[in-house]
Amino acid sequence: MSDFLKFSDPLELWVSTIRTFVDEELKRVCENLKNEVPARLLDSMSYSLLAPGKRLRPLLVYLGACSVKNGNLSSSLLREAAPAACAVEMIHAYSLIHDDLPAMDDDDLRRGRPTNHRQFDEATAILAGDALQTFAFEILANIADTQPEKVTPALRILSRAAGAPGMVGGQMDDMLFSPNALRPVLPMTLYGLFPEVSSDFCQAALERFGASSWTPELRALESMQDRKTGALITAAVMLGGLLGGAAEEQLFRLGLYGQYLGLMFQITDDLLDATSTASVMGKQTGKDDGKGKITWVNHLGISASRQYVARLNQLARQEVCEDAFPNPSVLIELLDYVAHRTH
Numbered sequence: 001m002s003d004f005l006k007f008s009d010p011l012e013l014w015v016s017t018i019r020t021f022v023d024e025e026l027k028r029v030c031e032n033l034k035n036e037v038p039a040r041l042l043d044s045m046s047y048s049l050l051a052p053g054k055r056l057r058p059l060l061v062y063l064g065a066c067s068v069k070n071g072n073l074s075s076s077l078l079r080e081a082a083p084a085a086c087a088v089e090m091i092h093a094y095s096l097i098h099d100d101l102p103a104m105d106d107d108d109l110r111r112g113r114p115t116n117h118r119q120f121d122e123a124t125a126i127l128a129g130d131a132l133q134t135f136a137f138e139i140l141a142n143i144a145d146t147q148p149e150k151v152t153p154a155l156r157i158l159s160r161a162a163g164a165p166g167m168v169g170g171q172m173d174d175m176l177f178s179p180n181a182l183r184p185v186l187p188m189t190l191y192g193l194f195p196e197v198s199s200d201f202c203q204a205a206l207e208r209f210g211a212s213s214w215t216p217e218l219r220a221l222e223s224m225q226d227r228k229t230g231a232l233i234t235a236a237v238m239l240g241g242l243l244g245g246a247a248e249e250q251l252f253r254l255g256l257y258g259q260y261l262g263l264m265f266q267i268t269d270d271l272l273d274a275t276s277t278a279s280v281m282g283k284q285t286g287k288d289d290g291k292g293k294i295t296w297v298n299h300l301g302i303s304a305s306r307q308y309v310a311r312l313n314q315l316a317r318q319e320v321c322e323d324a325f326p327n328p329s330v331l332i333e334l335l336d337y338v339a340h341r342t343h
Helices: 011-031 039-049 056-067 075-080 082-099 122-145 148-162 167-175 199-208 216-228 230-244 248-275 296-300 302-319 329-339
Strands: 003-005
Touching: 003 011, 003 075, 011 039, 011 056, 011 082, 011 329, 039 082, 039 122, 056 075, 056 082, 056 230, 056 248, 056 329, 075 082, 075 230, 082 122, 082 148, 082 167, 082 230, 122 148, 148 167, 148 230, 167 216, 167 230, 216 230, 216 248, 216 296, 230 248, 248 296, 248 302, 248 329, 296 302, 302 329
Parallel strands: none
Antiparallel strands: none
C-alpha cells in the first residue's frame, strides 16, 4: 500500500496536496447535483463551497486519521476519509454564508469576494446554507461504504459540533454576549463519547487554560468561541482519529488538541483583525471593535494575547506527544503555522 504523503513531508506539501484533492472532491459532488438541484441554488452553494480557502478542517481530518497510524497518509486512507473531509468543509461553508447575513454579522466581503447574499440575494443565501448543512450529513454517511461501524459516532460528533451545543449555540452567545454565558465546552462533554470522565476533570481541564483567574467577560468569551469556532475544528480532528482507528485515550487527546487549536485560531484571528488590512485578510477588519464587541485583543491587549497563543501551543503539544502518537510532527507543525499565520 503506497503512502500518498509521509509524516516527514513539510506542512506546505500536506496543505497544498490535501487542498487540491478536497477541492476536486467538492467539485465532483457538486457536479453530481446538477440534475437534482435548481441551478441558482447550486450556483450559490458552489460559490461559497468552492471559494478559495485554507481547507484547514479537511486537513485536520486527515492529520487526525494519520496520527494514530504511522503518521503517513496512504492512498486508501485518503479515499476512506474523503466523506468526512468534505462534510466538515460543507458545514464550514454553510456557517460562513449564514454568519455573513444582515441578521447576523452583516458582512459584504468574504475571502476577497462579495459575500453570498451580496452575490446572489438573501433568500438564496439562506437556502444555500441550509442545503450545504444537510448535504454534509448525506456525504458523511458515505463512510458506511468502508467503515459502517463508524457512521453513528461520526454523525454524533459532527451533529453536536455543528448544532445547538456547538457552533450554533456559540453564534447565539456571540450575538447576545453576556459575562453570564459561561458554558465551557470540552470534547468529552460536547461529543458524548467519554461518559466516564468526571466533572472534576472538566474543571481541571478548564483551569489548565489559566481561565480560573480571568474576568467573567474573558471566561464567557472563551466559552463562546470554544463552540462558535472551536467545535468544528475539534470535530474535524476527532473524526479523523475515529476513522483512523484511534483508541479512546488518543481520541480524547485529539479532542483537547482541537480545542486548544480552535482557541489559537480565534485569538490569532482577533490579532490579525487588529493589525492587518481588508486587502490582506480578504474580509473587513476592525468590525467587532467598531461594534463594541469584546475580543481577546481589546480586553487583553496584543502582547498578552500573543502570550496566550504561545501557552495554548504548549498545551496542545502535550496532548499529541510521541508517547501517545507514533509520529505527530505534522500536527505539531500545524500549531506553529496557526500561531504565526499572517492571513
